[in-house]
Amino acid sequence: MKLTEYYLPTLKEAPKDADIVSAKFMIRAGLIRKTASGIYEWLPLGMKILKKIENIIREEFNKEGALEVWLPIVQPAELWQKSGRWDFYGRELLRIKDRKKADFCIAPTAEEVITDLVKKDVSSYKQLPVCLYQFGTKFRDEIRPRFGVMRAREFYMADAYSFASTEEQANTWYQKMKDSYIRIFERCGLKFRPVEADTGTIGGNFSHEFMVLADTGEDEISVCPCGYSANTEKTEIAVPAQKTGEFLELKEVSTPNKKTIKEVSDFLKIPAENFIKLLVYKADGKPVIVLMRGEDELNEIKLRKFLNATEVCQATEEEYTQITSSPVGFAGPVSLKGKGLKIIADNYIKTILNGVAGASKADTHLVNVNIERDYKVDSFTDLKLASLGDKCPKCGQNFTFKRGIEVGHIFKLGTKYSSAMKAEFLDESQQSKPMIMGCYGIGVSRVLAAAIEQNHDDFGPIWTRALSPFDIELIALDTEGEVKQKADALYANLQAKGFDVLYDDRNERPGIKFKDADLVGVPHRLIVGKKLLPEGKIEYKNHASGQSEVWLLSELDEKLKNI
Ligand code: ATP
Ligand code: MG
Numbered sequence: 001m002k003l004t005e006y007y008l009p010t011l012k013e014a015p016k017d018a019d020i021v022s023a024k025f026m027i028r029a030g031l032i033r034k035t036a037s038g039i040y041e042w043l044p045l046g047m048k049i050l051k052k053i054e055n056i057i058r059e060e061f062n063k064e065g066a067l068e069v070w071l072p073i074v075q076p077a078e079l080w081q082k083s084g085r086w087d088f089y090g091r092e093l094l095r096i097k098d099r100k101k102a103d104f105c106i107a108p109t110a111e112e113v114i115t116d117l118v119k120k121d122v123s124s125y126k127q128l129p130v131c132l133y134q135f136g137t138k139f140r141d142e143i144r145p146r147f148g149v150m151r152a153r154e155f156y157m158a159d160a161y162s163f164a165s166t167e168e169q170a171n172t173w174y175q176k177m178k179d180s181y182i183r184i185f186e187r188c189g190l191k192f193r194p195v196e197a198d199t200g201t202i203g204g205n206f207s208h209e210f211m212v213l214a215d216t217g218e219d220e221i222s223v224c225p226c227g228y229s230a231n232t233e234k235t236e237i238a239v240p241a242q243k244t245g246e247f248l249e250l251k252e253v254s255t256p257n258k259k260t261i262k263e264v265s266d267f268l269k270i271p272a273e274n275f276i277k278l279l280v281y282k283a284d285g286k287p288v289i290v291l292m293r294g295e296d297e298l299n300e301i302k303l304r305k306f307l308n309a310t311e312v313c314q315a316t317e318e319e320y321t322q323i324t325s326s327p328v329g330f331a332g333p334v335s336l337k338g339k340g341l342k343i344i345a346d347n348y349i350k351t352i353l354n355g356v357a358g359a360s361k362a363d364t365h366l367v368n369v370n371i372e373r374d375y376k377v378d379s380f381t382d383l384k385l386a387s388l389g390d391k392c393p394k395c396g397q398n399f400t401f402k403r404g405i406e407v408g409h410i411f412k413l414g415t416k417y418s419s420a421m422k423a424e425f426l427d428e429s430q431q432s433k434p435m436i437m438g439c440y441g442i443g444v445s446r447v448l449a450a451a452i453e454q455n456h457d458d459f460g461p462i463w464t465r466a467l468s469p470f471d472i473e474l475i476a477l478d479t480e481g482e483v484k485q486k487a488d489a490l491y492a493n494l495q496a497k498g499f500d501v502l503y504d505d506r507n508e509r510p511g512i513k514f515k516d517a518d519l520v521g522v523p524h525r526l527i528v529g530k531k532l533l534p535e536g537k538i539e540y541k542n543h544a545s546g547q548s549e550v551w552l553l554s555e556l557d558e559k560l561k562n563i
Helices: 021-028 044-064 077-083 111-121 167-187 261-268 300-307 317-324 347-351 416-420 444-454 481-496 510-520 553-562
Strands: 032-036 039-042 074-076 094-097 103-106 130-139 154-164 192-196 206-213 219-223 229-231 251-254 276-283 286-293 312-314 343-346 355-358 364-369 379-381 400-414 424-426 432-434 436-443 472-476 501-504 524-528 537-542 548-552
Touching: 021 032, 021 444, 039 044, 044 130, 044 154, 044 167, 044 444, 074 077, 077 103, 077 111, 077 416, 111 130, 111 154, 111 416, 111 436, 130 167, 154 167, 154 444, 167 192, 167 206, 167 400, 167 436, 192 219, 192 400, 206 219, 206 444, 261 355, 261 364, 276 300, 276 317, 276 355, 286 300, 286 317, 286 347, 300 312, 300 343, 300 379, 343 347, 347 379, 400 416, 400 444, 416 436, 436 444, 472 481, 472 510, 481 501, 481 524, 501 510, 537 553, 548 553
Parallel strands: 192 229, 286 343, 343 379, 472 501, 472 524
Antiparallel strands: 032 039, 074 103, 094 103, 130 154, 154 436, 192 206, 206 400, 219 229, 219 400, 251 364, 276 286, 276 312, 355 364, 400 436, 424 432, 524 537, 537 548
């Protein structure tokens, strides 16, 4: 491709609202342009890379025997009402009306449509299992679109859905798709990790997320040397040992103007891990008291799951005083004894002997607070957001933490959608049963941005071989005379050898060409200039290492083989 014939509008500066390296480079390098918040246009260079990722995914899905379909993005509300998600999905679901005032939505995902499709065509176990996939636009009205196409409202997804007649078949498909995901991200040349994950609004029995490791990732993952690895929001923590010993006398102490645990802890000279923190929550509207140790953070997903609630949220200040009869920030478990409130405590509360808690009146705390003698707990469970010092439940070793970008998510759905939507089949004994489903999604556009986050320098992306938009960038430092002649010939020659070449034949200063080449990020660069050419030589630059070499044109074939 000659640059003079290409559409590659590069920018010197990124727009002010580009808030992450990949977004900056994608806009500056002419991969995308912003249309509106979280909505982007894709330009030829961006499309070229996106299609490379798409092809890798298609090849690997096809290898497993999954079959490509194309599903509508405008979907009737009726299907979403059947699954129950019309109400449940909330405001991320963009709802629209057609000219007859019928309700529709723009697809954020396609479980409903595909379940309805398969239900219409499949009626016997003999037609199962089957796995269908598509590539297409998804729309989610994200509350905070950010990071360019990483958290966009409109984005490009590869989504697959498996239908099975037995648990075994369903698990086999889950494993097949998991294996194909591993091959896909390996082929993309990315450093990644599959981790255990929460199932979120999609629902189902269990799931794995695929995380591209990058410091800018929105997700945190917990990694144990034993191999257990999970999204931190899902990470289970080993139950710590209970601390036993002598109960000291319960006392009230004055803690004037000390608001935070840190302040009270400094003031009383008692470490924060001896504090019993009381949180007031509402689970599907009902009050719940949660006890956490000192500065430990509550994992709301664990709380929601434990309570089997659809929604949990922290009580407002008004609700707090009403429920606990205490000023905000000072409620403690002791005064709640016998009040009939549901009290749930994190397992770490058991490690506190002679603890500190709020005294349920302003500027006052209680010391030497102990379970059973001074307060009661309805249940202990694991509620803590995993952090340094927590131990793996499988082997007891300490977790380490890494940041990741979720590029793919696979779910064993079970019969959640097939039961709700009556997608049933007749088994061998002519019994009607709901199909067992799995669903699998890769954010294709997010993969591209994640690849840049993982591999870039100060001047632009550094593409892996599989994702690079071109094999080689050829730069002619002159647009006339011998340099142009040789560069033209070299371009034709490289193309004839099967290389996909970007040829910078523009009438521009070398500085501009090099800057643009850095932005485009092709790993191998050949430079034809006046200085070396008379000696039959050109310059080769490896973009990733930054190393340059001088090559004899006569040795070109040999050299190209080595790269
Ligand atoms: P997240 O936790 O990042 O919101 P999710 O769990 O909602 O993701 P899924 O519903 O599992 O995502 O969608 C499958 C894949 O689609 C994700 O793994 C991700 O790569 C991609 N994806 C999801 N939301 C977005 C978005 N707003 N912009 C770009 N890609 C997205
Ligand atoms: Mg989401």
